[in-house]
Amino acid sequence: MFEVEDIREWRDHDVVDDGGHKIGTLESIYVDTATDQPAFATVTVGLLARRRLAFVPLTGATVGPGYLKVPYSKQLVKDAPSIDTDGVLPAEDEPAVFTHYDLKYQTGAGGERRLARR
Template sequence: MFEASDIREWRGHEVVDSAGHKIGTLESVYVDTATDQAAFATLTVGLPTRRRLTFVPLAGATVGPGYVKVAYTKNAVKGAPSMGTDDVLAAEDEPALFAHYELSYQPGTGGERRLARR
């Protein structure tokens, strides 16, 4: 997976799908609270007057000069749960996010949330 020290350098990079089609611009990274490893990214997508943030897993992603290539199609990412550009992912929305990408979801042992924004 990616090193946490590199996360800030990714902001503003284009995010492309597995076929190289541009999806959006990397806005922030969410880490898995159990491992402190980068798990999801939020991308700014949409028209300039109707921007939103959508989520994509970082498993299998690669970083190139000026872009991050994710292992998912543009359609899968565009159909993922999203939120307004000033919103925060609510803990109760995490299971739906994992389900969209067919990933297993398990909150922390004390019921704490699984993702934290960095």
């Protein structure tokens, strides 16, 4: 897995799918609040007038020269829950992000959020 400090260097680099097709550009990293490890990234997708930030898990992602490769198809990422480019992920929308990728969602012991932007 990536160290938070390392992955920040990849901001604005291309994000490509498992077939090498460009999905968009890396915008930010969300860490798992239980481990403080990178868990999801947001990717800028869409046309200029309708850009948004789609969420994609970082599990299984690899870095290459100028890109981050995720093990998900371009279409799956583009169909993922998203926020406006200047938006914030509401706590009540977190489960949908995990569900989209068939990942288990669980809040912290005290009901804390699972994701935090870094």
